[in-house]
Amino acid sequence: MEPMSADQLTAEVVERLEGTTNPRLRVVMQSLVRHLHAFAVEVALTDEEWMQGIQFLTATGQKCDDVRQEFILLSDTLGLSSLVDLINHAGDEPGATEPTILGPFYVPNSPERSFGASMVEFDDGGEQTIVRGIVTDVDGQPIADAVLDVWQNSANGFYAVQQPDVQPATNLRGIYRTQADGSYEFRTVRPQPYSIPDDGPVGQLLKATGRHPFRAAHLHVKVSAPGFIGTTTHVFDAESDYLDSDTVFGVKGSLIRSFTPDLDGQLVCAMDFALRSDG
């Protein structure tokens, strides 16, 4: 009797999934099986490597808790999160601000802050800066009353949510709105490069593959307005380290901005956002 070939086995597994009643789940699972099997065949995965993979995935799941999502870190550092982001926005209208990943540190319900107000509630020596710009549609028409939900890390490299005993919960988080001319403005400190949590399986994998765990300095913004498709994006500091090697592949050239002193010596970062109409 002739032993089964790898191709025959893959075909049998794919066939076994034909009974999936949800047609989308069937497509996703059959594609997953084909690619998973193709990977194992391509590298001729050994029994020991298979077991290492099982142990790695198990440890990754067991590292997750209420405030730590190690599988998202894994997805981020393998470029999968950025890829999913890119796939789902590949057809976006030209002229709209490029989105990038949400990241693990977003907290909803930040305090509403007035035009120009500071979101610094904890002083650890950060460099004072103003961030300002306008929010428009893709044709450049200003959008009044657009909402900017902003969050970033402190000079010590940590987000408030990572340091509940050190930083006030709403430090460096705020919700701002544009004026009638589409302009927004807020005061903050310059964001810092930082290490993603690297004391778990993902940190070990980064080390084993000769990679550092750092992200380029950035602030996060979710921009939304009635009648428009909201976007979740970053503004990167043009002088930051790691712009070419952001460990989660989040940097997009169109999102890099300078932090430049104005005539009074006040540091300013100018960033405009353009939203697509949802009509």
Place this chain on the structure above:
Amino acid sequence: MEPMSADQLTAEVVERLEGTTNPRLRVVMQSLVRHLHAFAVEVALTDEEWMQGIQFLTATGQKCDDVRQEFILLSDTLGLSSLVDLINHAGDEPGATEPTILGPFYVPNSPERSFGASMVEFDDGGEQTIVRGIVTDVDGQPIADAVLDVWQNSANGFYAVQQPDVQPATNLRGIYRTQADGSYEFRTVRPQPYSIPDDGPVGQLLKATGRHPFRAAHLHVKVSAPGFIGTTTHVFDAESDYLDSDTVFGVKGSLIRSFTPDLDGQLVCAMDFALRSDG
């Protein structure tokens, strides 16, 4: 500025892994990234599906404990375990007994039992049977003093290791040796089809994909002998349900045997094993 394409992003992640010092790890990780990305692109994975995947993998890791390995179940039910087995034995000498998966219920250090002895230590109404045959090299020459490490489930469908409060720990486990003519023989009960543990994420996935959680009835044997390459395999009952739909894709045609009454009405399963020389 032109947004990055999916191909460019994949190439960037692969490039980032060039610093992996272990050349084998580099090959494995680069192939993994290419196939993972190709899957996401092929199905145009949505944000919601990505998050469902993250949650599924997290739940799978968190279901694992000292006696439950949900990631191995996932690998088994996606056919990956059988594929790895097949890849690593594709070049085996013709004539050798085909291997199949180890499964999660192997326990080392089973009791040594004499030729013909029973390994039944717990009576729950199983059908008495004799299993016998010879162990040879691939040319059919008998191997004396070969070791057969055997384990199987009871009439109630469970292995002793799954029921520490019900079955004696060594029930239906035993180590047998061949005589000078290569023959072995033991008394047992007929193995039963059974469900893999299906109260976790893998069980949910089987349900969602219209699949049952059953394995065809089988007994497990690890056969070894000095001077030969050992094999880990199954003997399947030719009258079992699920031979065509074993949920872990473990069935190989060459491993199916009849359980047939002899002239005295005693049920007998005849199975020979052939080992490759390690020379």
